[in-house]
Amino acid sequence: MQVTSAIREPLITGGKTVHDVSEDISRQVEGKPTNLWKMAFGISFVLLAYGFYCVCILLWEGIGVWGLNKTVGWAWDITNFVWWVGIGHAGTLISAILLLFRQKWRMSINRAAEAMTIFAVICAATFPAFHMGRLWLGFYWALPLPNTFGSLWVNFNSPLLWDVFAISTYFTVSLVFWYIGLIPDFAVIRDRAVRSGHKMRATIYNALSFGWDGAAKTWMRYESVALILAGLSTPLVLSVHTIVSFDFATSVIPGWHTTIFPPYFVAGAIFSGFAMVLTLLIVTRKVFKLEDYITIYHIELMNIVIIITGSIVGIAYITEFFVAWYGQVPAEFYAFSNRAFGPYWWAYWCMMTCNVISPQLFWFKKLRTNIAATFVLSIIVNIGMWFERFVIIVTSLHRDYLPSSWSMFYPTMYDVGQYIFTFGLFFTAFFLFAKFFPVINMAEVKSIVKSSSEKKH
């Protein structure tokens, strides 16, 4: 018996039953990895290995191997940090905010998006960590630990310290939220292994599922935990990029010292996060043959989020520029006209094209339901968002108050290598996740099979 809504498009196509959901999603966990998977994993691992070499040189020689100079003290490292943290916003937004809004389309995509969030936040954290130079002393600089400097504590008035707390809390809570969602699905794989006689697999997945029993009482508690975690994560998601923006907004550097930063950063984060979710899911659904679960309708809805957040970002760019002129502070207006027409004009116009113009193409239904167009645009959006952070950070710093200090930033191979390192880390982790963990939340999808699945023809 299946009931299909007359007004909403089905979220699951192909006339799937509850049993089909277990079959389709567990298949890639239980089977041998395909050649395509091995190739993709191999490429990511090579990137990771090359990046690891660059990181070792960095630790051995010090921060001097990067292209930073006295004027531009933050460049690729912090750009990449903000970029990865931004990407890490979509997962928890999808699973928390869309859960509170009872958006059922989140159910097919939340697992992969949350995994992406966790790996992106790990990648982000490597940049400030390595930027400290002596990584092994970082704990004393970042956490309020008793120490031999007479218990000189960390400075709780500093937004950089708030960032430490914000990002580590966000990481921990997202990880817990993601894992809580995985528990019933690990039990599915465990019981399938018991039925097919794979003892070792059954033991491993039972341990991963914490001995899940699926009792009505456990489900009641579980749902309550999920709802409260969603409620806690919602302000958390919004706080993380707000606090990242405080790193800039509480300073007195022209171009950074703006009150518009928190909402503008949060919108940009959701914008780039959804773009990355699309990039990954378009590949994942193809490789694992999940077209019936991650449908064109899901892709269209995510593209709509991209239009909205992309337009907010566009308005923020224009507002910033307008206020810089209207406010009549010479340093501020110089910072902005230098962004658009100074030596970094190409970065600024690249950002404007990728972030303001390209998402507007999604107003055409043909484009936002076209997979190839979505894939290309999702990558363009993330290129644009990288340039946004580069423009904000480098153009504001490279024209110092004293013209004798003016300079340019040129990345070295170690700047690039550190970025490659995080790409390797991200994709290696994502491919391992996609092979060994169920990429779609089976329990949640099963609960909507009856109401939102396409009827069998």
Add this chain to the structure above:
Amino acid sequence: MDNNKNFVVGVFGDEDVLLHAVPAIREKGIKIHEVYTPFPVHGLDEVLGYKRTRLPIAAFLFGLTGTSLALTMQIWMLGFDWPMIIGGKNFVSLPPFVPVTFELTVLLAALGMVATFMIVSDMKPYKWPRQFDNRSTDDKHIMAIDLADNKLSKSEIESILKSNGAQEVNEKNFE
């Protein structure tokens, strides 16, 4: 007969059938041991007569602990243990303490609530759950009825389960 050993197990294939079956079976005076479902079935806890979980209270208390811990830590460290002049500002002022306080509140509430959930539900990595029918994680809803808890005979319970839409009725005996 001892408790928790001999069970009649009803297998249901549809959540709506199950939701109607539970109150009907309970009306007959049968005590249901537990129902195992592959996904959360909304309203099942109500028809089974479960009280609402008190986990939200636990979360609130853990959150409150986080708030007070964060405030105490920051005020003591910067105000009393090692006061420092930073930008000519007060040693103790609340606005800059808000972000860290908020983060620690959320962190402790989330971790504390999840730990409480795991403890009260007796979830451990090395524990195997007692399963009546392991298709309950695939697509079947499994209702377990303890024979020792009920006065009715096995065949009577079986026929009541059948008449309320159970696809199969099995027996499960534990040592």
